[in-house]
Amino acid sequence: MAYNKNDRNSNRDDKGDSPMRRRNTRRRKKVCAFCADKNHTGIDYKDVNKLKRYVSERGKILPRRITGNCAKHQRALTVAIKRARHIALMPYTLD
Known part of the structure; x- marks a missing residue:
C-alpha cells in the first residue's frame, strides 16, 4: 500500500x-x-x-482598516500626504 499524506491527518480533530x-x-x-x-x-x-x-515602506498611503482612523481624519491625512509629496517634503516612492 502506498503512503498518502492526506491519510495520516484524516483521524485528527478539527480543533x-x-x-x-x-x-x-x-x-x-x-x-x-x-x-x-x-x-x-x-x-x-x-x-x-x-x-x-501613515505611509507604508513602499510609499503608499495606508488604508483605514490598517491605521484605524475615522473617515474624516483619513481623508484629511490623505490630502496632507499628497500636499507634502507635491512640494517635495515627502517622496512619492521609497527606494
Whole structure:
C-alpha cells in the first residue's frame, strides 16, 4: 500500500490550528488616533514625522482598516500626504 499524506491527518480533530478556528477570533476595534487625542491641533502637511506613520515602506498611503482612523481624519491625512509629496517634503516612492 502506498503512503498518502492526506491519510495520516484524516483521524485528527478539527480543533487544531485550522484556518476556520483562527478566523473566529475577534480583534479589538482600533480607535482613531486623532479623535482620541484631546490636544489635537489638526493634520498639517508640514508635519512630516507624523505623516510618515501613515505611509507604508513602499510609499503608499495606508488604508483605514490598517491605521484605524475615522473617515474624516483619513481623508484629511490623505490630502496632507499628497500636499507634502507635491512640494517635495515627502517622496512619492521609497527606494
